[in-house]
Amino acid sequence: MVPDRRVAVVTGGSRGIGRAVCVRLAKAGYDICLNYAGNAAAAEETAALCREAGAQVLTVQADVSSTQGCTDLFDAVKKQFGRVDVLVNNAGITRDGLLLRMSEADYDAVLGTNLKGAVFCCKAASRMMMHQRYGRIINMTSVVGLRGNAGQVNYAASKAGLIGLTKSLAKELASRNITVNAVAPGFVGTEMTAAMPEAARTAALATIPAGRMADPDEIARAVEFFAAEGSSYITGQVLCVDGGMAV
Template sequence: MGKLQDKIAVVTGAGRGIGKAIAEAFAAEGAKVAVISRTEANAQSAADAINATHPGAAKAYALDVADGAACAEVGKQILADFDHVDILVNNAGVTKDGLLLRMSEADWDAVLDTNLKGAFNMVKAVQRSILKQKGARIINISSVIGLIGNAGQANYAASKAGLIGFTKSLAKEYAGRGVTANVIAPGFIATDMTGVLDEKIKAAILEKIPLGDFGQADDIAATAAFLASAEARYITGQVIAVDGGMVM
């Protein structure tokens, strides 16, 4: 029996990459997973992949988490389909990089609305159920960029840093109900985006990582599975950097 047997998990941004790996890891540990992605095609593809290995473990939902009203409606649908929610993982995120001198208000708003307000929207959508569940978990996926900043990513860094403050506040508000809230801050993770980087850029990045390698989506998923489990019952309000030692 898995660590998350019979738990109901909601994972946003689960159509690919880190979110998909987290959803797969949760299903492998016995959870039922609401797989959320912006597009129906991505959500369904990820859910189908999970169900191929763990029949009936996943259900797909198309949702733009920046839309509060849509989050409320999908939250109702998830509760109708699964009865309750034990675990919420806010992973959905976008980037619209550019130096602040040239950054448009639209690019600022788009990143903050998805990365930060999206987490707020999802918590609001399922919090009443989460607060009723013994040992419920909220896990927000930030970034090392939220800890150290990065030129050309003021909007992304602000959103990811904001997620940390948001999580710490949730941890304090929900502790009385036995609900934990924690942050995972991934470093450079091997994804489709890093795969197209020039070799010189890759080498420059690797020089900043003491372990000398890019992380894998499964590294983040394993951390999320631990934080979601009963073993992590006494951990709340924390930021866990999974970054090969990049931020110390």
């Protein structure tokens, strides 16, 4: 039985790409569970935008890099909505630096949030999706996971790991009508890129054939595509939304 409204869980949904994904899915008719790490004010701003679009919204503060955080998140989703149809693993952090100077703590923090957190969330969500015999999992990787980038060994490793996770889990879940895909953004106009030094921004733009950074909603549209019921025969794929960087 198809529900009246599907439910989407978006980790790291309070700002940037996560906010755009929440709002885009709300406009497409999904109810939203918005997970955030610490910025309650930003989470509430995003929730308000989703409610304006007609969605029921649940905000859950939880650290998805821990198994307990993921358990708390999906317990809250189950209590509020009783199901989860779409999982968007968007939560991510950076701790940039050259490998020879990189601390174990900086490596562990990035792998913990970006990769281990996605694994835990996939595990929790797929249990519910298998019972429903329906689900869409979208992992937010990066062009850096495909091409690498000096000074981002930890970040690149986490994003490349997400690609391996996507392809492996797609094979495990395909028979249960659950698809697993990934979106690989390039440079996106968010608070993170706005904080880059001007010289770094100029150098970054020189690597983009399209000559500009993406708007967050352009990334969200790719997520919406993978989340759609009609995308049922697409799984294990990585869609680059990068203005041609990975060509």
